[in-house]
Amino acid sequence: MFDTNYKGIYYYSFFRIAAFPFLFNLAKINLMHERFNNKIKQVLFLIFLLALVMTALVELYDYLPGMLGAVTLYILSRENYFQLIYKKKWKKGWAAMLFICYYTLLLGLPIYLAFTLITPKINDIISHPDQMLSMVKSAIAVIQQKFGLSITSEKSINTAVEKVSTMLPSLFNSTAILVANLGIMLFLLYYMLYSGSSIEKVLFKIIPLKDENTKLLATETKTTIKANAIGIPLIALVQGVTAAVGYFIFGVKDALLWGFLSGVFSILPLIGSMAIWVPLCVYMYASGNTGMAIGLTLYSAIITSNIDYFARMSIMKKMGDVHPVITMLGIIVGLGLFGFIGLIFGPLLVNYIIVLFGIYMNEFVEKQDVIVELVDKNVADTSVV
Numbered sequence: 001m002f003d004t005n006y007k008g009i010y011y012y013s014f015f016r017i018a019a020f021p022f023l024f025n026l027a028k029i030n031l032m033h034e035r036f037n038n039k040i041k042q043v044l045f046l047i048f049l050l051a052l053v054m055t056a057l058v059e060l061y062d063y064l065p066g067m068l069g070a071v072t073l074y075i076l077s078r079e080n081y082f083q084l085i086y087k088k089k090w091k092k093g094w095a096a097m098l099f100i101c102y103y104t105l106l107l108g109l110p111i112y113l114a115f116t117l118i119t120p121k122i123n124d125i126i127s128h129p130d131q132m133l134s135m136v137k138s139a140i141a142v143i144q145q146k147f148g149l150s151i152t153s154e155k156s157i158n159t160a161v162e163k164v165s166t167m168l169p170s171l172f173n174s175t176a177i178l179v180a181n182l183g184i185m186l187f188l189l190y191y192m193l194y195s196g197s198s199i200e201k202v203l204f205k206i207i208p209l210k211d212e213n214t215k216l217l218a219t220e221t222k223t224t225i226k227a228n229a230i231g232i233p234l235i236a237l238v239q240g241v242t243a244a245v246g247y248f249i250f251g252v253k254d255a256l257l258w259g260f261l262s263g264v265f266s267i268l269p270l271i272g273s274m275a276i277w278v279p280l281c282v283y284m285y286a287s288g289n290t291g292m293a294i295g296l297t298l299y300s301a302i303i304t305s306n307i308d309y310f311a312r313m314s315i316m317k318k319m320g321d322v323h324p325v326i327t328m329l330g331i332i333v334g335l336g337l338f339g340f341i342g343l344i345f346g347p348l349l350v351n352y353i354i355v356l357f358g359i360y361m362n363e364f365v366e367k368q369d370v371i372v373e374l375v376d377k378n379v380a381d382t383s384v385v
Contacts, residue, residue: 097190
């Protein structure tokens with residue numbers, strides 16, 4: 001009896017010491033294998049999903065400005081929209097439609113002004129290319145004679161004018177794409193406002209970051225988009241009005257048109273409104289208006305350029321304290337990637353690179369002070385450059 005009990009205890013002890021860990025490890029391996037299979041399925045599903053998204057974006061590339069514009073207007077409108085919904089108790093549809101009407105008027109005014117001012121000039125150039133060619137030739141001839149410089153040959157001038165005359169009709173052909181982008185932008189904006197809270201909750205869930213980092217990303221997105229979407233048009237307005245006043249004072253024909261173009265070109269980095277007022281000054285000097293040309297040159301170099309600098313520093317700093325290096329690099333990148341709307345999303349892209357680096361350090365390297373310094377300084381280290 002004792003031997004039988006002893007053997008039972010022995011076999012039980014052997015099972016616990018040897019067999020049970022083996023079975024436990026086997027179950028653990030099966031569980032790991034199942035989790036691995038699930039991870040593989042998840043990765044394959046995400047790859048398939050990303051492939052579908054990329055295919056759709058490639059086909060919708062021409063209308064990407066409209067979609068990004070809807071995101072911009074949503075971020076600018078969401079706070080006021082939510083106040084109407086939750087505090088004023090407006091219906092969602094009526095509140096969204098109010099913003100659609102507002103932005104239709106706000107965006108329609110500069111577009112109408114642009115077509116009103118620019119279209120007649122383009123029609124004149126297309127109808128009378130010889131007249132424009134003779135004006136360019138005479139101006140260059142006077143400059144070459146006065147300064148003794150050989151700027152370009154007559155053949156090069158003819159080639160350049162022919163290219164410009166060929167490219168101008170394409171501006172009218174792009175009107176359909178512009179109207180389509182505006183329609184898509186307002187259409188998407190309506191439904192983004194209508195379902196804004198639900199969309200934000202879904203995005204908050206699917207972003208694979210810690211909650212504080214997701215909030216940081218949302219804050220940086222709002223700050224950068226607001227700074228550029230409001231700041232850049234204000235800078236262009238100030239620059240355009242200042243330049244138009246100078247053109248009117250010094251007798252430039254169609255001062256309003258050239259002021260409008262100066263405001264548009266002021267958004268470009270490095271060159272800015274110089275792309276307009278420098279050729280105008282040269283043309284006035286070549287036409288014999290030496291005093292007016294010198295006066296306009298001094299006005300543009302001293303007043304217009306400095307107004308642009310101070311407006312850029314004060315407005316952009318007040319809007320979101322976005323560093324000018326980020327703005328300049330972002331505009332260069334954004335215009336190539338997204339077109340005109342890249343003026344807003346280019347700086348956002350550059351800012352994302354800096355912010356996501358800090359988030360990566362916080363998420364995976366576990367250096368908490370990196371992300372804190374990034375938020376407090378707001379990318380102040382770039383000022384050293």
